[in-house]
Amino acid sequence: MTEARASLLRVRALSVSYPGPQGPLRALSDVDLDLDEHECLGVIGESGCGKTQLLLALLGLCGSAARVTGSIRYRGEELLGAAPARLAALRGRRIAMVFQEPQSALNPYLRIGEQLAEGARHHLKLTRRAALGRAAELLELVQISAPAARLRLYPHELSGGMRQRVTIAMALMCEPEILLLDEPTTALDVTIQAQVLEVLRSIRARTGVATLFVSHDFGALATLASRLTVMYAGRAVEQGAIGELYAAPLHPYTSGLLRSLPRLDLPVPLRLAAIPGQPPDLAQLPAGCAFAPRCPLVHPACAERPALRMRQGDHQVACHCELPAARIGEAWS
Amino acid sequence: MTLAGTDTLLEVSELAVRYRLGTHLLGAHSFRAVAGVSFTVQRGESLGLVGESGSGKSSIARALLRLIPATGSVRYRGQDLLQVEGEALRAIRERLQIIFQDPLGALDPRMCVGELVAEPLREFRPELGGEARRGQVTAMLARVGLGSELLQRFPHQLSGGQAQRVGIARALMLGPELLICDEPVAALDMSIKAQVANLLRDMREEFGLSLLFIAHDLATVRYLCERVLVLYLGRVMEIAGREALFSAPQHPYTRALLAANPSPDPTGLRRPMTLQVEAPATLDAPSGCVFRSRCPLAVARCASEVPRLRTVGASLVACHRAGE
Ligand code: SF4
Numbered sequence: 001m002t003e004a005r006a007s008l009l010r011v012r013a014l015s016v017s018y019p020g021p022q023g024p025l026r027a028l029s030d031v032d033l034d035l036d037e038h039e040c041l042g043v044i045g046e047s048g049c050g051k052t053q054l055l056l057a058l059l060g061l062c063g064s065a066a067r068v069t070g071s072i073r074y075r076g077e078e079l080l081g082a083a084p085a086r087l088a089a090l091r092g093r094r095i096a097m098v099f100q101e102p103q104s105a106l107n108p109y110l111r112i113g114e115q116l117a118e119g120a121r122h123h124l125k126l127t128r129r130a131a132l133g134r135a136a137e138l139l140e141l142v143q144i145s146a147p148a149a150r151l152r153l154y155p156h157e158l159s160g161g162m163r164q165r166v167t168i169a170m171a172l173m174c175e176p177e178i179l180l181l182d183e184p185t186t187a188l189d190v191t192i193q194a195q196v197l198e199v200l201r202s203i204r205a206r207t208g209v210a211t212l213f214v215s216h217d218f219g220a221l222a223t224l225a226s227r228l229t230v231m232y233a234g235r236a237v238e239q240g241a242i243g244e245l246y247a248a249p250l251h252p253y254t255s256g257l258l259r260s261l262p263r264l265d266l267p268v269p270l271r272l273a274a275i276p277g278q279p280p281d282l283a284q285l286p287a288g289c290a291f292a293p294r295c296p297l298v299h300p301a302c303a304e305r306p307a308l309r310m311r312q313g314d315h316q317v318a319c320h321c322e323l324p325a326a327r328i329g330e331a332w333s
Numbered sequence: 334m335t336l337a338g339t340d341t342l343l344e345v346s347e348l349a350v351r352y353r354l355g356t357h358l359l360g361a362h363s364f365r366a367v368a369g370v371s372f373t374v375q376r377g378e379s380l381g382l383v384g385e386s387g388s389g390k391s392s393i394a395r396a397l398l399r400l401i402p403a404t405g406s407v408r409y410r411g412q413d414l415l416q417v418e419g420e421a422l423r424a425i426r427e428r429l430q431i432i433f434q435d436p437l438g439a440l441d442p443r444m445c446v447g448e449l450v451a452e453p454l455r456e457f458r459p460e461l462g463g464e465a466r467r468g469q470v471t472a473m474l475a476r477v478g479l480g481s482e483l484l485q486r487f488p489h490q491l492s493g494g495q496a497q498r499v500g501i502a503r504a505l506m507l508g509p510e511l512l513i514c515d516e517p518v519a520a521l522d523m524s525i526k527a528q529v530a531n532l533l534r535d536m537r538e539e540f541g542l543s544l545l546f547i548a549h550d551l552a553t554v555r556y557l558c559e560r561v562l563v564l565y566l567g568r569v570m571e572i573a574g575r576e577a578l579f580s581a582p583q584h585p586y587t588r589a590l591l592a593a594n595p596s597p598d599p600t601g602l603r604r605p606m607t608l609q610v611e612a613p614a615t616l617d618a619p620s621g622c623v624f625r626s627r628c629p630l631a632v633a634r635c636a637s638e639v640p641r642l643r644t645v646g647a648s649l650v651a652c653h654r655a656g657e
Pocket residue numbers: 251252253289290291292293295296297298299301302306318319320321
């Protein structure tokens with residue numbers, strides 16, 4: 001197979017399922033994605049769409065009950081089925097993650113300096129002193145003032161936004177090549193969210209760390225990501241350049257979501273164009289398109305599952321309907 | 334105060350909420366979560382209460398429901414909600430309902446949907462027969478978009494959106510005048526938020542409800558509310574009509590809130606504006622203007638003098654420099 005671009009991370013046919021009382025729960029089905037050097041790929045979806053499962057699978061953290069198939073290649077090296085020691089060495093060193101709740105990544109009983117230094121001492125074999133020096137540099141990078149003094153604080157002595165910036169600094173301690181962001185601003189107030197997004201933007205500009213940014217917020221994604229993958233019921237249903245995808249979404253789900261959002265920059269609509277129904281039960285996924293029960297454009301062909309395929313340029317869509325974006329939008333009104 | 338001819342449903346004056354933080358050698362420690370907040374809700378109106386964490390918006394909802402002690406006065410059709418007891422309180426409760434952010438947490442897990450929606454009727458309309466009650470329950474479920482197949486389900490068998498609809502059905506069962514909505518769509522999934530926002534809008538029209546809509550999401554508030562009150566650290570920063578607040582905000586904090594909202598605009602992909610410093614913990618709220626540690630316009634006067642609400646443009650604003 002010839003590859004047009006050299007992916008840093010190349011995911012193919014990734015599936016994750018868990019045994020359940022009513023048959024396997026298919027959390028992730030046949031996901032393909034590529035993350036290039038330095039780029040920021042956004043992943044958007046609702047709860048249960050598989051976006052969190054994707055991150056867990058990339059880190060090899062789905063747990064022993066999970067059945068994980070497909071392929072995850074990091075610089076050509078297959079990570080699925082790799083030795084646990086190898087995965088542990090990559091985690092934190094090459095692939096680092098920032099979680100939604102900063103508390104979950106921080107030990108309440110350790111000063112933040114020790115927590116920041118720990119990874120660098122372990123992975124980079126730095127002395128304690130050198131690691132603390134690097135920790136102070138990183139606090140500066142995430143725009144925390146008086147870094148040397150902050151290193152001596154405990155997590156509870158910091159505000160929520162500050163804690164999240166500390167976890168970002170922690171993720172960057174070993175100069176990872178891939179930064180995974182799991183809803184990093186969802187738990188924060190909007191003015192604080194703007195600060196954290198700005199910090200992430202400036203870090204990316206300075207370090208060029210490739211970033212996979214998972215969120216359910218179209219607005220937050222627009223500030224960082226250049227490409228976007230939309231997920232629904234465990235599958236990638238649309239993928240493309242973010243500007244194009246927002247301006248001319250080709251999957252009825254993406255189109256419907258974008259039209260249903262209340263917006264500050266548009267006139268107040270008489271009614272929000274809400275998508276009816278709710279996402280399917282992952283233990284009882286329909287055989288065909290999982291969006292069919294909610295889709296205004298459903299037709300007989302949809303009884304068969306649509307594959308993700310190229311439509312225009314780099315824009316991929318998993319849908320049987322061939323209509324242009326404007327017509328898909330009209331179907332919602 | 335009853336002004337002849339006005340249609341004020343709720344009149345909140347100088348509402349204050351203090352939380353005690355345990356006792357100290359030198360006396361009780363407490364902090365003011367809400368300090369001197371005043372506003373009104375007119376009949377049929379929808380008023381938005383916006384603010385970030387620590388703004389006091391949820392404390393206000395709790396105080397109105399008497400879930401926490403508060404001072405000041407809250408007049409509901411002329412009676413002080415903070416003082417009434419017994420029958421009078423019960424009568425007000427019937428007309429004033431609430432829906433919560435966490436729809437599941439608000440429902441008794443041991444009761445099925447049918448019982449949950451019937452509960453207000455059992456309590457307030459004991460004279461109704463079982464048949465009539467069941468009829469009303471089914472009709473209400475249909476109105477909020479739930480089929481009767483859900484009657485026997487328990488809360489844990491519902492999706493977030495369904496649970497919130499059950500909460501709305503319960504709140505509407507007695508035909509209230511005022512519905513307090515405490516972040517009703519915040520915890521819902523993207524594709525469900527719009528459904529519930531639309532439902533609230535429909536119900537408001539159908540029942541002639543007034544809404545006190547508490548949220549941090551400005552876009553949803555703009556969709557549902559004609560008037561908006563912006564809170565910061567328990568104080569009112571600005572009150573204005575929807576048009577004025579969103580197109581000509583007067584308070585620096587309102588402006589910062591609006592500017593911080595990232596928009597999914599494909600052409601601009603604009604960067605949200607950021608404020609430099611984070612909010613101080615409510616405990617050590619600064620003297621003078623509570624917003625001054627983050628305000629780009631702060632001057633000496635802001636440290637010494639608390640800004641009072643005054644009219645600037647089409648807004649009521651608490652800022653010394655508004656209108657300059
Ligand atoms: S495949 Fe059919 S049902 Fe699925 S999104 Fe496309 S048109 Fe709708």
